[in-house]
Amino acid sequence: MEHKPYSGHRAGAAISLFAIALVFTPVTAALAQAYPTKAVRLIVPAEPGGGLDIPARSVAQGLSQRFGQTVFVENVVGAAQQLGVLALVKAPADGYTILYGGSTPITIAGNFDPRPPYDARRELIGVAVVARNPRLIVISPDVKASTLTDFFALARQQPGKFFYGSPGIGHSFHLLTELLSTQAGIKMTHVPYKGSAPANRGMLGGEVQFLIQSPEAVAPFLKAGKMRALATLDHTRLESLPDVPTLSQAGAKDLDFEEGWHGIYAPAKTPRDVLSVIEREIMSLVKNPEFAATMKAMNFVPVGSGMQDIAKRLETEFRVWPEVVKAANIGVSRQ
Secondary structure, three states, X not given: OOOOOOOOOOOOOOOOHHHHOOOOXXXXXXXXXXOOOOOXXXXXXXXXXXXXXXXXXXXXXXXXXXXXXXXXXXXXXXOOOHHHHHHHHOOOOOXXXXXXXXXXXXXXXHHOOOOOXXXXXXXXXXXXXXXXXXXXXXXXXXXXXXXXXHHHHHHHHOOOOOEEEEOOOOOXXXXXXXXXXXXXXXXXXXXXXXXXXXXXXXXHOOXXXXXXXXXXXXXXXXXXXXXXXXXEOOOOOEOOEOXXXXXXXXXXXXXXXXXXXXXXXXXXXXXXHHHHHHHHHHHHHHHOHHHHHHXXXXXXXXXXXXXXXXXXXXXXXXXXXXXXXXXXXOOOOOO
């Protein structure tokens, strides 16, 4: 059965605030036809050379060719990616500032900041989903478990013995591990790091035995036998790792939503006709075989869906993450 691009209970009944945000003051068709008439700034809320920046630069190059105008990347780093989103919502709502990023600083950040610097539901809008960035469960080769079922069995027998790392408190990898632990009935000890690379070093140094990571972040360690992949959180096996099972194939419960994707965002008051141009060009770009091959080479799965799909995804995460934070009793402040 073909997997739908979005799933999750109550999704059909949800009234998306992002969908409501699609109602704008009309603009002339000439404005949309003219857009863009100058360079477009593409904000990336992470450091250069990282897992967001590299695919963002491919998007910028592709859009530059399609727009006939330069699309340049600006890295705005800090505050768990919130500074980049803040720069977006403070920018003029004219289509000349957009953002490439994951959903973490949009749907998760508010659960950990008593006074978040922006209201994501009201101040920005999702324009398109570019690609999925599937997640992997990896363990240290020192752990005597060859499958995910084996590992869960060991963890149940020895509560608290195993340590898991994450790029930081409130990161989606942190919350995903807590969600999977709850579903599996296990208890591990969290070790937060300041980023994915330090978390990898933590496993290589024997500080943690369990990680959720992006495939590209652990590929060299898997190849060298310094980490072992037990499952992917995606609903299908990865082309680059065909021997790694999905959660359900590994004997666990699949997630009821699709986590790990990158999208394009704009200020909420951006004219609808301009948003439609960006949406159309992103969807066409992702369907381009050369661009799709570039993304696949980076372990991304091209998606290329528009405003309706990204709105549903965001609404689901706005519902799911507070439930996970509450169930895991995670503190509400990262300070």
